[in-house]
Amino acid sequence: xxxxxxxxxxxxxxxxxxxxxxxxxxxxxxxxxxxxxxxxxxxxxxxxxxxxxxxxxxxxxxxxxxxxxxxxxxxxxxxxxxxxxxxxxxxxxxxxxxxxxxxxxxxxxxxxxxxxxxxxxxxxxxxxxxxxxxxxxxxxxxxxxxxxxxxxxxxxxxxxxxxxxxxxxxxxxxxxxxxxxxxxxxxxxxxxxxxxxxxxxxxxxxxxxxxxxxxxxxxxxxxxxxxxxxxxxxxxxxxxxxxxxxxxxxxxxxxxxxxxxxxxxxxxxxxxxxxxxxxxxxxxxxxxxxxxxxxxxxxxxxxxxxxxxxxxxxxxxxxxxxxxxxxxxxxxxxxxxxxxxxxxxxxxxxxxxxxxxxxxxxxxxxxxxxxxxxxxxxxxxxxxxxxxxxxxxxxxxxxxxxxxxxxxxxxxxxxxxxxxxxxxxxxxxxxxxxxxxxxxxxxxxxxxxxxxxxxxxxxxxxxxxxxxxxxxxxxxxxxxxxxxxxxxxxxxxxxxxxxxxxxxxxxxxxxxxxxxxxxxxxxxxxxxxxxxxxxxxxxxxxx
Amino acid sequence: xxxxxxxxxxxxxxxxxxxxxxxxxxxxxxxxxxxxxxxxxxxxxxxxxxxxxxxxxxxxxxxxxxxxxxxxxxxxxxxxxxxxxxxxxxxxxxxxxxxxxxxxxxxxxxxxxxxxxxxxxxxxxxxxxxxxxxxxxxxxxxxxxxxxxxxx
Numbered sequence: 125x126x127x128x129x130x131x132x133x134x135x136x137x138x139x140x141x142x143x144x145x146x147x148x149x150x151x152x153x154x155x156x157x158x159x160x161x162x163x164x165x166x167x168x169x170x171x172x173x174x175x176x177x178x179x180x181x182x183x184x185x186x187x188x189x190x191x192x193x194x195x196x197x198x199x200x201x202x203x204x205x206x207x208x209x210x211x212x213x214x215x216x217x218x219x220x221x222x223x224x225x226x227x228x229x230x231x232x233x234x235x236x237x238x239x240x241x242x243x244x245x246x247x248x249x250x251x252x253x254x255x256x257x258x259x260x261x262x263x264x265x266x267x268x269x270x271x272x273x274x275x276x277x278x279x280x281x282x283x284x285x286x287x288x289x290x291x292x293x294x295x296x297x298x299x300x301x302x303x304x305x306x307x308x309x310x311x312x313x314x315x316x317x318x319x320x321x322x323x324x325x326x327x328x329x330x331x332x333x334x335x336x337x338x339x340x341x342x343x344x345x346x347x348x349x350x351x352x353x354x355x356x357x358x359x360x361x362x363x364x365x366x367x368x369x370x371x372x373x374x375x376x377x378x379x380x381x382x383x384x385x386x387x388x389x390x391x392x393x394x395x396x397x398x399x400x401x402x403x404x405x406x407x408x409x410x411x412x413x414x415x416x417x418x419x420x421x422x423x424x425x426x427x428x429x430x431x432x433x434x435x436x437x438x439x440x441x442x443x444x445x446x447x448x449x450x451x452x453x454x455x456x457x458x459x460x461x462x463x464x465x466x467x468x469x470x471x472x473x474x475x476x477x478x479x480x481x482x483x484x485x486x487x488x489x490x491x492x493x494x495x496x497x498x499x500x501x502x503x504x505x506x507x508x509x510x511x512x513x514x515x516x517x518x519x520x521x522x523x524x525x526x527x528x529x530x531x532x533x534x535x536x537x538x539x540x541x542x543x544x545x546x547x548x549x550x551x552x553x554x555x556x557x558x559x560x561x562x563x564x565x566x567x568x569x570x571x572x573x574x575x576x577x578x579x580x581x582x583x584x585x586x587x588x589x590x591x592x593x594x595x596x597x598x599x600x601x602x603x604x605x606x607x608x609x610x611x612x613x614x615x616x617x618x619x620x621x622x623x624x625x626x627x628x629x630x631x632x633x634x635x636x637x638x639x640x641x642x643x644x645x646x647x648x649x650x651x652x653x654x655x656x657x658x659x660x661x662x663x664x665x666x667x
Numbered sequence: 668x669x670x671x672x673x674x675x676x677x678x679x680x681x682x683x684x685x686x687x688x689x690x691x692x693x694x695x696x697x698x699x700x701x702x703x704x705x706x707x708x709x710x711x712x713x714x715x716x717x718x719x720x721x722x723x724x725x726x727x728x729x730x731x732x733x734x735x736x737x738x739x740x741x742x743x744x745x746x747x748x749x750x751x752x753x754x755x756x757x758x759x760x761x762x763x764x765x766x767x768x769x770x771x772x773x774x775x776x777x778x779x780x781x782x783x784x785x786x787x788x789x790x791x792x793x794x795x796x797x798x799x800x801x802x803x804x805x806x807x808x809x810x811x812x813x814x815x816x817x818x819x
Contacts, residue, residue: 249750250742252815293740296704296721338697383698413699467728471736595698599672614731614765616674636765639732644766 177212181225184208189230189240193456193489206244213248216255222248223259223286232278232322235454235488238285239554242429245289253298256290265306270313270327277320284314284323288330291340292429299337308347315348315355321369324359328376329427329555335384345385356381357390363418368452368508372557375425379416382594392594393419399590404438404562404579407547408592411435412470415552419592423452423559426552430470435462436548436562438583444517446576447548448567451487451510452557458493459558460484461516461523462549463542475551480541482549485512485525485532492525494537503527511568512558515576516546529569548579612636614644625652672700675731679769691773693724701726705737705773709816710781714808715743718816722752722776724769734763735772744804744811746785746794754779755789 187205195203212218226244230237251259263283273280287307291299311334314327335341348354360381362374382393397419405421414428426432436447449459458475462482468475477484477493484493487506491498506512506527513526521543522534548562561567563578570576593601611633612620618633629645637653680700683693690710696702705722709715721740727733737759739752747755758767758775788794797804 247751250740250752252742296706296740336696336698341697413701469728471725471727599697599700611674614675616678636732640765642764644764647764 177218177221178225181209181212181221182229184212185222185225185229185240185244188244189234189236192236192240192243209244210247213244216252219248219251219255220259220262224262227263227279227282227286230278230282232281236456237282238326239429239455241282241285242289242554245286245293246429250293251290253301256294256298256302259286259290260302260304260307265310267306267309267313270310271316273314273323274318274320277323280314281320281322281326284311284326284330287311288326288333291330291334292336295333295336299334300339303334303340303343308344312344312347312355315359317358321367321373325369325373325376328356328359328373328380332376332380332384332427335380341384348385350388354381354385354387356385357387371452372425375416375418375423375557376427378418379425382419383596392597394591394593399587401580402564402590403581403585404436404564404583405585405590406434406560407437410437410547412468414470417592421590421592422561422564423557424550424552425557426554428470429554431473431475431551431553432470433468433475433549433551435464436560436579437585437589438547438562438579440516440518440546440579441544442518444515444519444574444576445546446513446515446567446571446578447563448561448569449512449514449550450559450561450568451506451512452508452559453555454488454505454507455556456486456488456553457550457556457558458484458486459512459550460493460514460525460548461538461546463545463547465542465545466549468551476549477551481538483523483535483538484549484551485514487512487527492532492535494535501525501532503530503532513567513569513571514548515571515574517574518544518546524571526569526571531571621655623654623656624648624650625654630656673730676700676726683769688770688773688777690777693769693773701730703769707773707777707780709812710777713781714805715745715780715812715816718743718812720780720816724772726769731765731768734759734767735769737772737776742811742815744793744808745780746783746788746790746797746804747779749790753789755787 184205188203188209191203191205209222213222222244226241230241265283270280287302291302294302311327311331314323316324331344335344348356356377359373359377362370363378365371365374378393381387381390399420402421406417406424408417408421411417411434412430412432414426414430415432415434416425416427417423417434424434458477460476460483462476466476466479466481474496475484476482477486478496480495482494486493486498487503487510489498490501490503490505492501511528513529515524515526517524521539522536523538524534525532548560550558563580567578610619612618613631614636615633618635620631620633622632622634622637623630624632624637624640624643627643627646627648629643632640634653640650642649680695690708692706693703696704703724705724707720707722709718709720719741720743723738723740725736727736737754739748739754754776756775756779758772783797785794785797793804796807
């Protein structure tokens with residue numbers, strides 16, 4: 125779980141009538157900032173003098189980073205260091221100090237570093253345009269400074285994370301103002317194969333986040349160019365590099381070329397990908413909205429700040445099944461098994477293992493997850509290149525996880541709530557990625573003492589089902605769908621055949637009507653849902 | 668997203684594009700049809716007049732059985748909107764009905780700007796000032812509008 129539950133805790137502690145709306149807000153640790161009522165009283169009287177502020181802030185940032193992976197319980201208070209940072213960042217000058225500290229002290233190789241930057245910025249008040257401009261001056265962004273980035277990759281990686289995060293938060297006119305020629309030159313200059321791959325990666329992600337505003341998308345696309353000189357064309361060749369950071373760069377470059385910065389003459393990756401003998405893959409229609417899936421359907425990556433999830437295409441109902449996931453990033457992912465009843469509440473920070481219908485392994489925080497409860501296990505923290513094996517034994521009702529072939533004790537709890545209808549499934553924190561093997565390739569560490577089957581040997585996919593369309597093409601197709609006359613006024617999917625009693629309002633299909641307790645039109649209690657002749661008039665319209 | 672984009676969302680989006688609400692623009696994100704970039708003009712005669720307020724609106728998986736999630740991205744001094752942009756509005760919570768739409772939600776938010784309700788506050792300090800010294804509260808609201816909601 126990525127601590128959506130903590131948010132809910134704070135919400136319930138507030139006045140229940142106040143609807144708190146979080147949308148693309150923190151997800152993990154979201155809401156760890158207490159409600160304003162709890163926050164009052166902290167502020168300038170906190171005793172921090174401005175002279176020592178930077179040093180103190182540096183320490184709070186590192187403390188937050190150190191403590192973040194230990195935060196898993198729903199009723200845990202936010203760490204004091206984080207509350208302090210929020211207090212400091214409450215004023216614009218303080219916000220700048222916090223951002224400077226993060227840029228300077230977050231280490232290059234902490235797997236949660238970039239996510240912590242995103243998290244802290246997410247809960248802080250929005251900076252004004254002037255503050256952001258000031259920040260860019262302070263960073264001294266330029267094409268030249270980018271070319272020197274090998275001297276201090278940590279600094280430049282962190283600057284790129286911050287720029288991407290602000291571009292996303294301020295999507296729209298402010299993001300256009302932020303993407304000056306200098307900023308654009310700075311970011312694109314990083315996309316050079318000789319650079320530190322961590323810097324390339326986050327420069328690329330920053331560009332992607334700027335491109336959420338369409339004017340920026342156009343200017344970035346033009347600046348990078350259409351032909352083979354476009355730096356992304358070189359970087360996408362790192363898609364299957366042996367270095368795991370370079371592999372992430374390859375993935376993101378290919379994704380950008382397919383989805384955002386389309387090059388004339390370059391075919392979409394899905395048109396060229398070899399899907400022969402591919403019989404099971406990640407389901408592009410059963411995935412939360414920000415997860416990126418590779419054109420071969422076997423790699424997934426999250427660059428959003430929500431906790432993104434996906435299920436496999438193949439359902440298993442009996443027998444013994446095994447699959448593997450190669451860990452490409454060492455941060456928080458929850459990988460395991462889920463039924464269709466398991467919901468992807470990505471914005472609330474809930475994923476696989478966070479309800480009663482799923483179970484997951486978290487190799488970063490060294491936990492099992494089931495029903496949003498965690499339990500420690502004895503494996504070391506996973507590292508890029510490690511292989512997580514996941515065995516579902518429906519005959520004996522147990523799940524066994526292996527790290528590089530080393531098994532943990534079987535888990536059984538999930539079978540109290542579900543005995544069939546399982547899918548391989550996984551959830552991803554920001555900037556996390558892994559590659560699945562459902563049996564198309566030989567397994568790296570197949571369990572030796574138990575007979576199992578692989579999805580790929582038993583599943584079947586039509587050619588059309590193997591296509592992972594770029595998002596803009598998928599959306600175009602969906603928008604072209606027509607809506608029938610006489611359809612339910614709530615879902616527009618089914619025919620409106622139900623009249624509500626006693627109020628007599630109609631225009632609803634049976635499926636929607638069964639989900640209602642009061643009439644959507646007049647709020648009267650529903651005593652009966654009566655089937656009516658759909659040809660008779662009196663259809664109610666939503667206005 | 669168990670089965671792609673529901674028709675309800677497609678239909679609402681088409682209508683929002685074809686017949687926009689005066690003073691409000693709502694544009695779906697290019698990569699996520701459930702996420703809308705919203706801009707609301709501060710209503711005439713309110714302390715928010717002249718301001719341009721950016722919001723985000725997200726249609727959760729259960730929409731329309733559950734309400735859209737809406738948040739102000741532009742800072743605003745308003746008793747029913749807190750520092751993080753969260754909005755206190757009944758139709759977004761217990762008074763939600765699936766017959767309401769993105770359009771009606773945005774109209775309600777526009778109306779909330781015209782008529783702040785300090786008796787049902789989300790931002791307690793703002794509401795307090797609004798009750799004890801409305802003129803001063805309105806002055807600050809105008810100032811915030813100038814600082815954060817103009818010229819961006």
